[in-house]
Amino acid sequence: MLRIVIVEDHPLMRESLQARLVSRSEDIRFVYVGDSLDEAIEAIGSERLDCFILDLDLGDGRSVLENLATIASIEAPVLVVSATATPRAVQVAISHGARGYVSKSSSTEAFMEAFEAVCHGAAYVSPDLAAVLATDAGAGVQLSTQEQRALALYSSGMKIETVARRMDVTSSTAKEYIRRVRAKYAAAGTPLPTKVELYQQAQRDGIL
Numbered sequence: 001m002l003r004i005v006i007v008e009d010h011p012l013m014r015e016s017l018q019a020r021l022v023s024r025s026e027d028i029r030f031v032y033v034g035d036s037l038d039e040a041i042e043a044i045g046s047e048r049l050d051c052f053i054l055d056l057d058l059g060d061g062r063s064v065l066e067n068l069a070t071i072a073s074i075e076a077p078v079l080v081v082s083a084t085a086t087p088r089a090v091q092v093a094i095s096h097g098a099r100g101y102v103s104k105s106s107s108t109e110a111f112m113e114a115f116e117a118v119c120h121g122a123a124y125v126s127p128d129l130a131a132v133l134a135t136d137a138g139a140g141v142q143l144s145t146q147e148q149r150a151l152a153l154y155s156s157g158m159k160i161e162t163v164a165r166r167m168d169v170t171s172s173t174a175k176e177y178i179r180r181v182r183a184k185y186a187a188a189g190t191p192l193p194t195k196v197e198l199y200q201q202a203q204r205d206g207i208l
Helices: 011-024 037-044 064-072 087-095 108-119 127-135 145-155 160-167 171-187 195-204
Strands: 002-007 028-034 051-054 078-082 098-103
Touching (some): 002 037, 051 108, 064 145, 098 108, 171 195
16 A cells, blocks of 8 residues: 655646546555645654655745755655756755655646656656756856755845854855855846846756
8 A cells, every 4th residue: 555645726727637646556655645735744653655746836924945854754755747948956955865856837648657666765866857957057146055055044034144044154154145245146147136036046046
């Protein structure tokens, strides 16, 4: 019996994912299906999952990194199903614990291949995204984990002092992370002088 969670904020998409899985196997138990990560974690309790299917953009005010970190705390294998299909978004999700990544425009076959791979402990990126990653190899700005966290928190509207508290660092350290982020993007030809531009870039890169 496979134990599955689906966290997706669009009801039609949730129903579609659920129906795809049921059509392939009756040996599935849905521990939780809904739009709340907190409710999902509560429903899971100490139960071991075979696959945690997650939409990156839940509209819950939390960053992608925060949501992935929350799931990582319960050691559940994550399959991301997202409309965000940029190379950077895939790289960020995989580097922060996602085992598989499928775009919402992928075929049912690709989704099922990803699901089966994740359930069996393997990694999977859908063919359309793999092709994009291959042509984009080495491109993009490389941010450290702390720089990504600082960017996610600061660009979402927090003051630098709040960012520092959330990251358990000093304000000067938080400022330095943001300075480095801006410097790296500027060196790559994408200057981001304002917080709005930082926010827009974080969204494009799948960090928010």
